[in-house]
Amino acid sequence: MHTGFLTIYWRDMLRFVRFKTLLFTSLVQPALWLAFFGIAMSNNFERLTATLPATPGVRTIGYLTFIGAGVIAMTTLFTSLFGGTVLLFDKNWGLMRETLSSPLPRIHIIIGIGLSAMTKSLIQATVIMGFGLLLGVQFFEGYTPAQLIFSLFGIMLFIGAFSLGFLFLSAAIAITMESPEGMQAVITLLTMPFFFTSNALYPANSFPPLLRALSTVNPLTHLVSGIRYFAIGSDFSSIGLRYTYTQGEVLVSFLALLTFAAIMFLIARWRFTKVTVT
Amino acid sequence: MQKGSVKIAGYDLEKEPEMVRESIGIVFQELTLDRDMTVREILEYHGRLYSMPKAVREERIDELLGLVELEGKRDTLTRHLSGGMKRRLEIARGLMTRPNVLFLDEPTIGLDPQTRIRIWDYVKDINHEGTTIFLTTHYMDEADQLSNRISIIDHGKIVVTGSPWELKNALGQDLIYLETSDNWSASDLLKKLESVKEVREKSKGIIIMVNVDGTRLLPEIMDKLRNGGIKIRAVNLKKPSMDDVFVHYTGRELRDTGTEKG
Numbered sequence: 056m057h058t059g060f061l062t063i064y065w066r067d068m069l070r071f072v073r074f075k076t077l078l079f080t081s082l083v084q085p086a087l088w089l090a091f092f093g094i095a096m097s098n099n100f101e102r103l104t105a106t107l108p109a110t111p112g113v114r115t116i117g118y119l120t121f122i123g124a125g126v127i128a129m130t131t132l133f134t135s136l137f138g139g140t141v142l143l144f145d146k147n148w149g150l151m152r153e154t155l156s157s158p159l160p161r162i163h164i165i166i167g168i169g170l171s172a173m174t175k176s177l178i179q180a181t182v183i184m185g186f187g188l189l190l191g192v193q194f195f196e197g198y199t200p201a202q203l204i205f206s207l208f209g210i211m212l213f214i215g216a217f218s219l220g221f222l223f224l225s226a227a228i229a230i231t232m233e234s235p236e237g238m239q240a241v242i243t244l245l246t247m248p249f250f251f252t253s254n255a256l257y258p259a260n261s262f263p264p265l266l267r268a269l270s271t272v273n274p275l276t277h278l279v280s281g282i283r284y285f286a287i288g289s290d291f292s293s294i295g296l297r298y299t300y301t302q303g304e305v306l307v308s309f310l311a312l313l314t315f316a317a318i319m320f321l322i323a324r325w326r327f328t329k330v331t332v333t
Numbered sequence: 334m335q336k337g338s339v340k341i342a343g344y345d346l347e348k349e350p351e352m353v354r355e356s357i358g359i360v361f362q363e364l365t366l367d368r369d370m371t372v373r374e375i376l377e378y379h380g381r382l383y384s385m386p387k388a389v390r391e392e393r394i395d396e397l398l399g400l401v402e403l404e405g406k407r408d409t410l411t412r413h414l415s416g417g418m419k420r421r422l423e424i425a426r427g428l429m430t431r432p433n434v435l436f437l438d439e440p441t442i443g444l445d446p447q448t449r450i451r452i453w454d455y456v457k458d459i460n461h462e463g464t465t466i467f468l469t470t471h472y473m474d475e476a477d478q479l480s481n482r483i484s485i486i487d488h489g490k491i492v493v494t495g496s497p498w499e500l501k502n503a504l505g506q507d508l509i510y511l512e513t514s515d516n517w518s519a520s521d522l523l524k525k526l527e528s529v530k531e532v533r534e535k536s537k538g539i540i541i542m543v544n545v546d547g548t549r550l551l552p553e554i555m556d557k558l559r560n561g562g563i564k565i566r567a568v569n570l571k572k573p574s575m576d577d578v579f580v581h582y583t584g585r586e587l588r589d590t591g592t593e594k595g
């Protein structure tokens with residue numbers, strides 16, 4: 056029974072690779088987002104911030120690179136938050152009844168779906184980074200191979216923890232709601248505040264106090280900061296502002312993501328115990 | 334669990350639910366399949382959920398696909414199966430773990446006669462190999478054909494239990510239906526006969542339950558009535574079916590008359 060979650064994982068990944076069109080769009084869409092939004096916005100931002108003084112001695116990166124991390128984080132957020140909808144479809148029209156009446160412990164369902172969302176997010180992140188480098192995103196500039204591996208590892212850890220957290224939340228919502236339309240509405244409602252109160256597209260320092268407070272507890276902010284730290288560096292400037300990250304701050308961010316994932320797991324587990332098979 | 338205690342395959346339902354889950358198979362009334370998985374994958378998923386080792390899984394899948402005659406559909410997505418095939422797949426799935434107890438909920442509902450008979454054959458085979466089967470059905474002929482023991486449930490309570498033969502026999506052997514010129518007198522007259530167990534008035538005639546062979550008794554009854562000056566308009570002889578048993582114990586016609594109230 057301790058490998059039961061692998062069964063759930065196997066089935067979800069089967070679904071992911073079976074339908075070539077869905078697989079293709081899920082990988083291409085974020086890349087396109089980066090390309091169109093990123094290039095269009097970065098040209099405008101560069102023009103607006105060209106007159107701001109650059110901090111001497113600190114590396115300056117373009118807006119495209121700045122939001123590169125934001126696009127990766129946004130994609131992970133969407134994939135993870137929508138990742139739980141398969142459970143709702145399964146509950147209404149699929150195999151959930153059979154799964155719940157089997158000896159499989161229910162947390163294995165949560166863990167299995169969590170791992171598959173994590174796998175999909177990691178694949179998507181890799182594709183976005185690869186595509187981004189082609190577009191001119193200044194990730195990993197001047198890194199030695201060792202540093203590159205270390206950075207990739209760090210990014211994967213952050214994405215992994217983040218995707219688990221939001222997937223667990225998605226699973227809790229999915230197993231509670233009755234209709235997919237309802238669930239999609241709830242999730243769309245959730246994504247907006249998470250996305251726009253984070254530092255994905257713009258610096259959080261320039262927020263009014265309330266939004267700034269929200270951004271510090273926003274897991275998306277921590278994910279974006281982590282990716283920027285690993286991919287760009289601990290000290291750089293962009294669109295007129297200087298960003299520094301200490302190792303302590305990065306560690307705090309990671310712990311914040313783990314804590315978020317743990318809390319969401321408990322909520323999902325609680326919701327799953329409430330489900331009955333009819 | 335609301336009241337009382339339940340033991341399935343020797344395990345207490347309340348105290349050892351996991352052991353119960355491992356000993357039973359269930360085929361639900363509603364089709365519980367994934368349209369995007371193949372026939373083989375549906376069985377594989379089930380086997381994995383029940384921690385079957387890979388070799389046993391593979392072997393059992395081959396065996397069961399043969400049993401329900403779906404070998405040719407092994408790699409077909411379930412969305413391309415007909416209703417009968419889906420049901421056969423579900424039965425194969427219920428048997429994957431060779432459960433001690435199998436619950437079948439309306440297994441042949443909505444199926445054509447050929448598929449029904451095939452499924453009845455599978456069920457009988459499984460039963461002979463040692464699986465205890467709990468069958469829920471609204472088809473009286475199905476219950477009659479397949480069961481060793483039948484319980485009739487009405488308003489959530491068990492009304493009567495017995496073997497098919499016992500239940501049908503409790504009605505007396507045969508039923509004679511008569512429409513006469515004077516049903517009341519006919520009824521009075523016939524009730525006095527020794528071989529007549531019961532006479533029930535119906536809307537247009539009377540039903541006589543007899544405890545001897547109706548084919549021999551009928552001419553005698555008709556003579557008696559004629560001698561009593563009663564004209565016979567219609568006659569029918571029926572050997573009791575499970576439907577008759579059901580109606581007898583629940584007081585409801587299975588056909589939709591619209592005027593009967595349960």
